[in-house]
Amino acid sequence: MAETAYWEAIRRAHDEEMANDSMVIAMGEDIGVVGGTYKATSGLYDKYGPQRIIDTPISENSYTGIGIGASMAGMRPVIEIMSINFALLALDTLINAAAKIRYMSGGQLQCPIVMRTPGGTAHQLAAQHSARLARMFMSTSGLRVVTPRSPMDAYGMLKSAIRSNDPVIIIEHEQMYNLKEDIPDEEFFRPLEGAEIVREGTDITLIGYNFSVHLCLEAAKRLEADGISAEVVDLRVLKPIDRETIRTSVEKTHRVVVAEEDEAPVGVGSEIITGIIEDCFFALDSQPVRIHAADVPVPYNAKLEKAAIPSADDVYHGALKALGKI
Amino acid sequence: MNDADKKRLLREMMFFRRFEDRTFEAYMERKVGGFLHLYSGQEAVATGVLEMANVGKGQENDYVITGYRDHIHAIKTGAQPREVMAELYGKETGSSKGRGGSMHIFDASQNFMGGYALVGQPFPLAAGLAMAAKHKGSDQIAICFLGDGANNQGTFHETMNMASVWELPVLFVCENNLYAIGTHIDRSTAVRDQYKRVCSYDMKASQHDGMDIDTVMEAAKEAVDYVRNEQKPYFIEFMTYRYRGHSMSDAKGYRTKDEEEVWMKRDPIRLYSERLIEAGLVTDDEIKSMEKEILDEIENDVVKFAEESPEPKVEDLNKYVLDDNPDPRWIGPLQK
Structure with a gap:
């Protein structure tokens, strides 16, 4: 057991899954050289390189779409959206494409993407950085939506989400990234279903x-x-x-x-x-x-x-x- | 290209024209529902470009993706015409099992990655397919067909930028038919020449006649080879024209008969058949018998299959929403 912050748990899940499967990549704004706004991918750019830890331009809809396209051809992208407010820009590719492609294709294709994003208020970030929107995602057919409350779930659910064959939205929270908890040293998974x-x-x-x-x-x-x-x-x-x-x-x-x-x-x-x-x-x-x-x-x-x-x-x-x- | 291939190409374009005409008839008979967007007039583009790519070889194919005017792109990539027609009929034997319809033809077995109804959405999906191909070290490329109207979406600019900066092997094929639904390009778009719009992304781009399949093939070969060999994107524009309305609800009131006649004089099938006749590769009689053969094939194989196929079962309504056989290790549910 080791005391682990929520952000460290996410980082560990990325690291293990990228080591386990070369088809796992991460993409998002400032996730590479900078290591992520909440440090969720810190150090991984040096370990896995720019082809797998991809710093994107500020183009949420299209880099999400690129992740979706890559997932249709067998990759498993973890897409970080810096704030859930910005996820609104990516709703076309997320909801009109990722959530529907398996169905529209009669089950021929799948989009195993993970979208991670903090959705909550922090401190005085004002209207355009404080959206929550969980209720919007949970009303969309074809998505899984999970909301880890702890480092245990943040780690174990991200690992499960990466291995799942469905598009999974992980809603994190800006006030939880420094939350600490003891989590096992051995690898484990936390399921994507069940209260x-x-x-x-x-x-x-x-x-x-x-x-x-x-x-x-x-x-x-x-x-x-x-x-x-x-x-x-x-x-x-x-x-x-x-x-x-x-x-x-x-x-x-x-x-x-x-x-x-x-x-x-x-x-x-x-x-x-x-x-x-x-x-x-x-x-x-x-x-x-x-x-x-x-x-x-x-x-x-x-x-x-x-x-x-x-x-x-x-x-x-x-x-x-x-x-x-x- | 040998003489037999030339004759085959002519026959393919004739087949595609008849296929679309027949879907029109089926629509009028109310056997096809929803929206229906026909490709007639633009055949030389999909036929010529994909002739120069890897298609019809199953999983070795290049990835092909397009918008909602997708029947012909799917068939040329390798989808079975009867399955595409069955899809339009909403049948379980359809290429998307009746769940997609005209605008959402998919054939994953041939790497035909779909028709999409959100204008401009295939741009990033294509770049992602190219990213995956490059990541896997395969020599496949992604080919994205879209109309000029799609270039006014933000995804066009966002994706051109990323495809260029990440050097993704994707060929963007712009089928410039001058109209975005019913709005003429000069009324919606600051420049008519779409290839000029990508110069700000440091991407190779060119423009060609899209009515002459020989011109299309020559230009497409260079572009496909460039994308495959250099592992970089290319934007290729073909000037073309769709004969029918944007979809079936469109009476074409926004354009003149004169304009239509100018383009129809350069009909891609007419141009090519005249060229082959002149070269002595085919005769009028042969063309007539090809027409008859095609009529017969579409009626007695393609349409018959669609008509006689079963519809999806209502009890299967909830299939294909999520993975129908999820792994309990990741999905659970949580053990209490």
Whole structure:
């Protein structure tokens, strides 16, 4: 076991997979000589060279398309998009091509690309660097969407994503790159399907993904001090959603809060709560609660930004509401 | 090129013309749905360029990719005409199992990497195919056919830049038919000569007559050889003309009969057949019997196959969305 930061876990996964398979390449802005904005490919340019660690021009749609084309001919490109906001530029090749080519070709071709991108707010990056967009990707047929919350998942899911034959979007988070955790020295994989119970409890279920899992865990600690036992579910995967794990938890606790950093309209929470209503409506003892960002472009001013983005405190109060305590 | 090959090329172009005319008829009979974009008038370009490339050899083929006007490019690359027709009919035996239709013909067994409906999207995909070929050390190249209209997409500039700076073995074939859907190039585009637009990317480029297949082949040979041998991109432009509307919903109200007649005088099949007759390689009677043979083949093999083939099963609706046999080691689900 070695204490590993989230960014180091991603770097290690790249390194091992590139050593394992010469068809694995990485491409993105500043990922080579500079080593990546979040250091996720640092040192790899010297090890694998410019043909496999490819510094791209600022042309998201077309370098994503080049990665997709290469994947159709057998390569396994890991495409880094510096911020999920910029992924909007690549939606044509990603959604109109990568997500549809297997289907349109009647299963003859596949696009085993990985797109890694941080999707979340950091500190005062303002509206054009603070988008989340998870809800948009999870509504696209033909993609897998995963949201690792920890170095374990960041490492193990990237390795699985590279080996998977489907296009996989990995949504990371700018506030998690320095998060540390002990991870095994031996190689391992973490699957691209399945939610995880990260804390067991009996009184209420708190559901999160990516950074909001940490808000849920913090809220659960405060609830414990109040004598309330909260179960925390990390969705891990937004497409396909693991409804079975959610149902089992809600049938146990009968109350639920879904916490997301995305905005609410047509959000992740909407989808999760719809699933709960369809799957186990009669298990609920109170109405489900959504914790989400305000429906505004993210402001620059620190006080306004804080007000726009959900906090652990919001999740805690959401839980009290679901429990009928406020 | 020997005499037999010349006759074969003439027959191929005649076959392609009849194939497209027959899809038009099937569309009018409502046997073909969706959008249908026909290639009639432009045959010399795909036929001539691909004649100079590696096609019809399965997995050894060069990679070929194009837009939605894709039937003929697919067939010349090696797809079976009956499977392309069955695709237009939406049948399970179609080249994309009825999931793609006219705009999305694929034949991976011949490295025909698809027809795409997003104008300009094949540019980067082609560059990626070329990147893979180069990475694997193969001598395959990628060939991307698109119209002049595609050059006003951002992917054109982004991809020309990367193909050049990364020295990718990709041949961009611009079929300049003067119209982007119904808008004339002079009304949408600052320069009519598209090959001039790539000079800012330090890429070799040239422009040629796209109605004369001999000219096309001569220019294409030089370009294909350059891309393969130098492992660098090349942009080649052919001036051509499509006889039919952009798609079936298009009454061609944006252009004059006079203009159409000028181009039809230089019809690629007419030009080539006259040349072969003049050279004594073929007679009028032979051409007439070729026409008859083609009619018969398309009716009694190609269309018959499409008509008689089964449709996809509704219970297979969800196949091919993701890998249908995923490896549980990577996919899971997570063990509780």
